[in-house]
Amino acid sequence: MISPHHPLQLAGIPSAVDEISALPETQDSIIVTWLCPEYPNVQDPALLRYRLFYQQGFEVSVMGSSTSKSLDNLFPTLTTGEESSNCLVEAIISNLTTGTTYAMKVVAVAPENTQGEVADAFAVTTTFGDGECSV
Secondary structure, three states, rough: OOOOOHHHHHHHOOOOOOOEEEEEEEOOOOOOOHHHHHHHOOOOOOOEEEEEEEEEEEOOOOOOOOOOOOEEEOOEEEEOOHHHHHEEEEEEEEEEEEEEEEEEEEEEEEEOOEEOOOOOOOOEOOOOOOOEEEE
8 A cells, every 4th residue: 555655656657557357248358447546646536547468468557568468448337436446447458369368457547648657467368258357
C-alpha cells in the first residue's frame, strides 16, 4: 500500500490498479477487470483512463514494441461511490489464439497523458474449450 505521502501522490501520478482478474469469454477472448487505483492523484478520478498492454508469451512492454498491443482509453464501467475501491474497469480482448499464453499489464493514465505506476504483469492462457483460463 502506498502511503498518503508517497512520491507518486505528490507528483500527481496515479498509483497502480488493484485486484486484476481475467476470465474467459470465448475460446479466443478474455475479459480482464481491475479496480481503479487507490491513489488516483488527480482532482477528478473520473478523468483517469486506462491502458491494457498484452502480447503472446510471458513478458510485455508498456513502452510499446512491434509485438505488443494495447487497448487504450478504457474507462470505468461501474462506479458505486466516490471511493476508488468502488470503481471497476473491464476490458475484453478478442481475436486471440486459442490455447496461447499472453502476458498483460495494466496502467492508469492521468488527463495530461501521464502514465501511472504499472501494475504487476500477469499471464493468461486462453482455453481450448469450456473452462477457465489461467492467471
